[in-house]
Amino acid sequence: MPISQQSSLDIKRINRNRIYRLIYQRGKISKQEIAYALNMSLPTVSQNLKYLLEQGLIEEKGTFESTGGRKARAISCVLDARIALGLDITRNHVGIVAVDLGGNIVQNTRIPLRFTAEDQYFLRVGQLLQEFIETLKLSAGQILGVGISVPGILSEDHRTVVYATVLGFTGGTLAQFEQAIPYPCVMSNDANAAGTAEMWNEREHGSIVYLSLSNTVGGSIFVDNRIYMGNHQRGGEFGHMTIVPGGKDCYCGKRGCVDAYCSVRSLLGGLSDSLPEFFEKLRSGESDFRQRFGEYLEHLADVCNNLRMVFDCEVLLGGYLGGYLEDYLETLRQLVKKRNPFEEYGDYVRICRYRLEAAAVGAALLHISSFLSQI
Numbered sequence: 001m002p003i004s005q006q007s008s009l010d011i012k013r014i015n016r017n018r019i020y021r022l023i024y025q026r027g028k029i030s031k032q033e034i035a036y037a038l039n040m041s042l043p044t045v046s047q048n049l050k051y052l053l054e055q056g057l058i059e060e061k062g063t064f065e066s067t068g069g070r071k072a073r074a075i076s077c078v079l080d081a082r083i084a085l086g087l088d089i090t091r092n093h094v095g096i097v098a099v100d101l102g103g104n105i106v107q108n109t110r111i112p113l114r115f116t117a118e119d120q121y122f123l124r125v126g127q128l129l130q131e132f133i134e135t136l137k138l139s140a141g142q143i144l145g146v147g148i149s150v151p152g153i154l155s156e157d158h159r160t161v162v163y164a165t166v167l168g169f170t171g172g173t174l175a176q177f178e179q180a181i182p183y184p185c186v187m188s189n190d191a192n193a194a195g196t197a198e199m200w201n202e203r204e205h206g207s208i209v210y211l212s213l214s215n216t217v218g219g220s221i222f223v224d225n226r227i228y229m230g231n232h233q234r235g236g237e238f239g240h241m242t243i244v245p246g247g248k249d250c251y252c253g254k255r256g257c258v259d260a261y262c263s264v265r266s267l268l269g270g271l272s273d274s275l276p277e278f279f280e281k282l283r284s285g286e287s288d289f290r291q292r293f294g295e296y297l298e299h300l301a302d303v304c305n306n307l308r309m310v311f312d313c314e315v316l317l318g319g320y321l322g323g324y325l326e327d328y329l330e331t332l333r334q335l336v337k338k339r340n341p342f343e344e345y346g347d348y349v350r351i352c353r354y355r356l357e358a359a360a361v362g363a364a365l366l367h368i369s370s371f372l373s374q375i
Contacts, residue, residue: 015048019040019045020057020372023077024372030064031073032072052375058076059077081142082142083136083143084371086363086365087149087363088190095108095109095110095360096360098136103197103200107135108357108360113128117172119179122180125180129146145185146181149194156233160172186363188362191219192362194210194362195219195316197353206225209311210318211317213322217238221236238307247260262296267296297328304317315348315350317351322355
């Protein structure tokens with residue numbers, strides 16, 4: 001193809017993408033507003049809108065109030081024109097979500113399934129996913145792909161698990177999932193995926209630290225809206241920072257790690273079998289639960305303050321435990337404030353937006369982000 005022809009096609013694609021993204025960001029907009037906002041001619045805008053309509057990616061939905069002339073048609077994105085699927089692989093469960101182009105959860109489920117690195121496990125995951133898809137009545141053309149979150153450190157190409165002690169999947173590969181799933185697949189660290197989900201609608205913040213408080217502690221770091229992976233793909237491994245030298249044993253083999261003090265397992269251990277039960281007992285005022293939770297918040301405040309000192313940005317609390325902390329956020333902020341020599345408030349600590357299947361959602365969003373960039 002001649003260079004001039006290729007350049008012309010590139011310009012058309014760029015214009016189309018700019019138009020679609022503007023509609024996506026505004027939610028509802030008129031053709032005239034698009035032309036004005038992007039400094040494009042109306043014929044150029046009309047041509048691109050025609051293409052997007054034919055692809056089923058946008059729709060005309062109602063009209064705007066008249067300003068004296070003919071009412072302008074309201075143009076919106078068809079968010080369910082494409083769907084991405086997400087899997088959250090844990091030691092005892094598989095979470096499955098369907099996510100639309102807006103990052104909204106269309107449907108989700110969590111199914112008990114103990115992880116094993118054997119073929120029968122991956123085949124079963126593939127079957128569960130297909131059954132889930134059938135309930136949604138999706139066409140093959142609607143499905144962008146499947147994002148898979150795993151609790152482990154991945155290789156740079158995200159195809160191999162280089163460390164996954166908790167899951168017992170060290171050395172595992174994306175190919176093992178691909179053999180059982182007939183859609184494009186990508187794999188992500190669970191905390192990075194959850195952080196990606198939270199950042200989807202947090203673009204104005206730019207930089208943020210996501211602290212995942214689940215059965216293990218992890219996290220992700222976003223600098224200027226981009227995830228920071230580190231030199232060895234271990235950025236955000238907050239669970240293995242030492243906060244109590246020589247303290248409690250951690251599953252990694254060391255002592256005094258954040259994970260040993262701030263994971264769900266450390267909170268529940270010896271007192272309760274589940275978070276709902278723990279917080280029910282806590283709210284009823286039982287002394288053992290109040291003491292345990294008080295100690296937990298002290299350690300969590302240490303972690304939050306350390307992250308603030310290192311990154312100087314907001315700290316977002318997520319994971320299984322994140323949503324339960326909302327009623328105790330002000331108490332935590334007061335504890336954090338006492339540790340901070342520079343600030344009088346601890347309001348940089350916030351609670352996650354996604355309370356269900358954040359890691360699965362974030363993994364699915366990898367496909368959606370790729371799709372949106374190529375429209």
